[in-house]
Amino acid sequence: MCLGIPARVRSLSAGHPDLVEVDLAGVPRLINVGLLDEPVAPGDWVLVHMGFALSTMTEQEAADALRVFTEAGP
Amino acid sequence: MSLSGPLLFVRYAYPPNRLGYCGPADSAAFGEYGVAGTVDGGLLQLARQFSGAWPYLELIAAGTGIRDPLDRRVVEAYWVGNRLLDTIPLTQVADSMEERFRPRVGTRFGWLADGVLQGGVPHHSFHVFGVYPWVGLLGDDRKADKALTVLDRCRIRWGQVTAVHDRQLTVRSRPLHWDGCLLTLGAPVVEFAEAPVAGPDGIAVGDWVSLHWHWVCDRLTGRQLRALRGYTLHHLELVNHRVEHSGPALALGTG
DSSP: OOSOEEEEEEEEOSSOTTEEEEEETTEEEEEEOTTOSSOOOTTOEEEEETTEEEEEEOHHHHHHHHHHHHHHOO | OOOOHHHHHHHHHHHHHHTTSSSOSOHHHHHHHHHHTOOOHHHHHHHHTOTTTHHHHHHHHHHHTOSOTTOHHHHHHHHTOOGGGGGSOHHHHHHHHHHHHHHHHGGGHHHHHHHHHTTOOSSHHHIIIIISSHHHHTTSTTTHHHHHHHHHHHSOEEEEEEEEETTEEEEEEOOEEEOSSOEEEOSOEEEEEEOOTTOOTTOOTTOEEEEETTEEEEEOOHHHHHHHHHHHHHHHHHHHHHHHHHOHHHHHTOO
8 A cells, every 4th residue: 555545435433433434445444534624424435545534536536546556556 | 583584574564464554455364474484475475465565675676686575685675774775776766666656646746756866765764754645744733643643653663672561562762743844753752562473572671673553573783773763864854855845735736
């Protein structure tokens, strides 16, 4: 993981508002979304680095980034 | 006795892998190599999946005429630092950065390439301070604390052991400090850290050790301690110079 990898939000955490479960390259992970300016919802795409969501992404941006990662490695 | 290169790699790469930040999805399998002390083709396959570290190992090996990217000298150069780093031709480092990062960072590439031209070398601290996006977040008061924590834990730190409790050690080290303008080493603090993946391995009070996230990686010799400190401070100086002159926003590509 060099500069972040796209992940899709699967579910929100009831106990901790900054934690959400995402699908990160096919693996479910808990990440922190406390650095984002807007709340996220299941189905949203985020760019994840070191356990934090750094920005939200459109589905097209995520697809483009995933294509680059597939070609060059994450 | 010194660890082999592959097992040294496991010690340094296991912490972020265990946390799910990089490398293969099955961190238990990767860590098991460190526990068992075995090296085989499976470990090589897992090591190749560290797509942040692996290209640097390939670059150092190619640039110094060493065939194996997991040669102990190469692995030590990337995580700790040694003289190999100063023998790699600048053009080779620049070409590697071009190949690895230009497609991913777009307009930010000039900022990264500038770091190489100013003297950045393929050491983990260059990757953390010069490539990752976290330095850019230090300029945002709301995000600076988290960014500082990530930068501090992601770099390879050094500290002196003050107590050993089975699989947990107490270590005195200097965390990163951000004063709103400069990134420096702050006053020493005492922290708890997990023993290396293979166990304490004879580490004793008074030893200097390296740390990655909240794990101890290895005992450091005097030479290794000087190298780790020297390359870390070198890259801190580079990033401070660039932040001072360009502003953190440029690091994010928003300037």
